[in-house]
Every structure is written in structure tokens, then in C-alpha cells.
Amino acid sequence: xxxxxxxxxxxxxxxxxxxxxxxxxxxxxxxxxxxxxxxxxxxxxxxxxxxxxxxxxxxxxxxxxxxxxxxxxxxxxxxxxxxxxxxxxxxxxxxxxxxxxxxxxxxxxxxxxxxxxxxxxxxxxxxxxxxx
Amino acid sequence: xxxxxxxxxxxxxxxxxxxxxxxxxxxxxxxxxxxxxxxxxxxxxxxxxxxxxxxxxxxxxxxxxxxxxxxxxxxxxxxxxxxxxxxxxxxxxxxxxxxxxxxxxxxxxxxxxxxxxxxxxxxxxxxxxxxx
DNA sequence: TCACCTTCTTGACACATATCAAAGAGGTGA
DNA sequence: TCACCTCTTTGATATGTGTCAAGAAGGTGA
Numbered sequence: 001x002x003x004x005x006x007x008x009x010x011x012x013x014x015x016x017x018x019x020x021x022x023x024x025x026x027x028x029x030x031x032x033x034x035x036x037x038x039x040x041x042x043x044x045x046x047x048x049x050x051x052x053x054x055x056x057x058x059x060x061x062x063x064x065x066x067x068x069x070x071x072x073x074x075x076x077x078x079x080x081x082x083x084x085x086x087x088x089x090x091x092x093x094x095x096x097x098x099x100x101x102x103x104x105x106x107x108x109x110x111x112x113x114x115x116x117x118x119x120x121x122x123x124x125x126x127x128x129x130x131x132x
Numbered sequence: 133x134x135x136x137x138x139x140x141x142x143x144x145x146x147x148x149x150x151x152x153x154x155x156x157x158x159x160x161x162x163x164x165x166x167x168x169x170x171x172x173x174x175x176x177x178x179x180x181x182x183x184x185x186x187x188x189x190x191x192x193x194x195x196x197x198x199x200x201x202x203x204x205x206x207x208x209x210x211x212x213x214x215x216x217x218x219x220x221x222x223x224x225x226x227x228x229x230x231x232x233x234x235x236x237x238x239x240x241x242x243x244x245x246x247x248x249x250x251x252x253x254x255x256x257x258x259x260x261x262x263x264x
Numbered sequence: 265t266c267a268c269c270t271t272c273t274t275g276a277c278a279c280a281t282a283t284c285a286a287a288g289a290g291g292t293g294a
Numbered sequence: 295t296c297a298c299c300t301c302t303t304t305g306a307t308a309t310g311t312g313t314c315a316a317g318a319a320g321g322t323g324a
Contacts, residue, residue: 025182030175040246041169043162044282050157050251062301075283077302096291096300111247114172114239119182176312194271207313209272228270228321 029120036110039086044069045079049088052102059101061094161252168242171218176201177211181220184234191233193226 039045051068052058066076080100083089088106092099113119172178183200184190198208212232215221220238224231245251 024186025179027175027179030178030182034173034175034178037169037173041166041173042282043159043166046162046166046251047157047159050162050249053249054156063299071282072284073301074285074303078282081302093291098301107246111243114246115243117182117185117239119178174312195269203312204314205271206273206315210312213272225271225321230271 025119033110033113033119036086036088036106039082039088040107040110042079044071044075045083048076048079049083049102049107052089052100053104057101058104059099061097061099063097065100157251165242165245165251168218168220168238171214171220172239172242174211176203176207177215180208180211181215181234181239184221184232185236189233190236191231193229193231195229197232 040049047069048065051065052060062073062076062080065080066073069076080089080091084091084100086106088103089100090103092101172181179201180197183197184192194205194208194212197212198205201208212221212223216223216232218238220235221232222235224233
């Protein structure tokens with residue numbers, strides 16, 4: 001304890017309102033929302049989503065997506081897995097290839113959550129599965 | 133070149149539609165949106181925002197905010213700086229203390245961008261200043 | 265000027281994440 | 295079975311990020 005000042009817990013601040021510590025967002029809820037936002041908060045993943053949204057069925061396979069973002073297929077696979085784990089994409093095998101499809105409700109749910117400020121809401125029960 | 137297979141650029145995929153590479157989201161726009169989402173995509177910053185939104189004027193000073201998230205003041209200052217740099221908060225000196233205030237339009241703009249899928253839009257001209 | 269308060273910056277550290285090459289896994293078709 | 299295709303996992307590396315202690319910066323009041 002090298003300081004002579006009291007610890008943070010021992011003294012109440014003088015400066016402002018000293019508002020009654022009304023924590024309005026539980027840490028668990030904050031983490032749940034942050035995980036979904038973090039899945040979106042990457043330029044590569046946004047580009048992948050934009051491309052998928054522009055497709056007729058909002059779906060495409062990995063080999064089509066890699067050229068879109070000009071990255072290696074393992075890297076794209078990593079990003080797709082992350083989006084799928086957050087419930088923003090679903091995946092489905094079609095013969096040799098795997099089709100990823102956008103779940104628009106997932107994106108809308110995140111947008112609505114941000115818009116209304118109801119951040120303690122469950123956002124939408126998106127399963128948050130690890131992978132298929 | 134240890135592989136005998138042709139490079140990705142040399143061969144067109146056979147699997148799916150071989151859709152004409154219609155890049156729908158420019159990399160610069162993707163980065164711009166990702167920066168804003170990344171500012172939101174942190175549990176601590178979400179808790180800080182939720183607390184600020186619950187205050188009468190949607191503002192508070194640093195010394196009030198540190199206890200809310202139970203972190204040191206330098207750490208909270210770092211998070212507030214990040215939110216301010218993304219245009220989500222504004223800062224203002226009041227005597228000794230500094231008041232941070234939410235810019236609701238900034239959050240609404242991000243939500244609307246996600247909701248409409250117009251990700252190449254400028255989101256809102258939030259200045260994205262480094263700091264004051 | 266001095267003591268004090270609030271806030272920010274710096275430096276250091278641990279941890280998370282983006283990326284690729286290489287190899288493995290799962291499927292198709294001869 | 296074998297060759298081939300698509301996709302994923304693993305291992306390694308580089309970069310980014312959250313955190314704190316220590317000290318500096320900016321302001322107040324005596």
C-alpha cells in the first residue's frame with residue numbers, strides 16, 4: 001500500500017451527485033449483448049454479411065465468399081464460424097459445399113435492442129450454439 | 133510453391149453459382165461501421181452507457197462511473213475516451229470534474245444502419261474526433 | 265504558492281483475435 | 295478403392311485490447 005490516500009471503497013466522491021449506484025445493466029446481460037455486437041464489429045464479417053444479404057436467398061458457400069473479402073478460406077471459415085456461433089448465420093451442407101445463410105431477425109433484434117435501450121432484454125433466443 | 137494445385141486466382145470455383153463478385157460493401161465503409169460497433173461491443177462500455185442513459189440528463193462524471201463498473205479510474209477513462217472517439221459520448225468540463233453525456237442519435241444511427249442494411253451509408257456524421 | 269481533488273497519460277503485462285500454411289475431415293464420382 | 299473437391303481444424307505468429315500502478319496534467323481554494 002504505497003499511497004497515503006484512502007482506497008476507493010473507503011471514501012465517497014465529493015464531486016457530483018453521488019447517485020445511488022443504481023446499476024441498470026447486469027454484467028451477464030452486458031456480456032451477452034457485447035458478444036453479439038463483437039461478432040458484427042469486424043470489417044471482414046460486415047462485408048461477408050453485406051454480400052450474403054445481396055444474394056437471392058441471402059446465402060452462399062465458403063468458396064464464393066473467400067474471393068469477396070480476398071482472404072484465405074481458413075480465415076473466412078473462422079469468421080463464418082463466429083457469425084454462426086452468434087446466431088447471425090445458419091449453415092447447411094449441400095453435397096460437397098456448405099451454404100451459409102443470414103438470419104435477418106438476429107440482426108434486427110440487435111438493432112432493436114440498441115434502439116430501445118432495453119439492454120437487459122434477452123435480445124432474441126438465438127441459440128448461441130458453438131457449431132453444428 | 134509447395135502445392136501442385138493451381139492458385140485460387142487461377143481457377144474459378146465449380147461448386148455454386150459463381151456469382152459475379154458483386155462486392156456490396158466497400159472495405160472503407162465496412163471499417164467505418166466496424167469501428168462504431170467495436171466501441172459498443174464491450175460489456176464495460178455497455179454498462180457505462182446503460183448507467184448514463186438512466187441518469188436525468190444522461191450524463192455523469194468519471195468518479196461516479198468508476199464504482200458502477202468496479203474498475204479503476206484510468207481504465208474507465210480509457211473506455212470513456214473510446215466511446216467519445218466514436219461519437220457516442222460527449223465530454224465537458226464542469227470545474228474540477230468532467231461530465232460525459234450520451235449522444236442518443238449516435239446509437240440510434242447505428243441501430244438504424246443495422247436494421248436497414250444500408251451499411252455503405254455514412255451512419256451519421258459523428259465527427260469521430262480523437263478527443264477534445 | 266501550496267495542498268488537494270479529479271482526470272488523463274504512460275508503461276507494462278496478460279489475454280484475445282485475425283491471419284495464414286499445413287494437414288485433416290467429410291463428401292462426390294469414377 | 296482412389297483421386298478430387300470443399301471446408302474446417304491446428305499450430306504459429308503478429309497485432310489489438312483491457313487492465314492497473316505510477317505519475318502527470320488541469321483545476322479549486324486557502
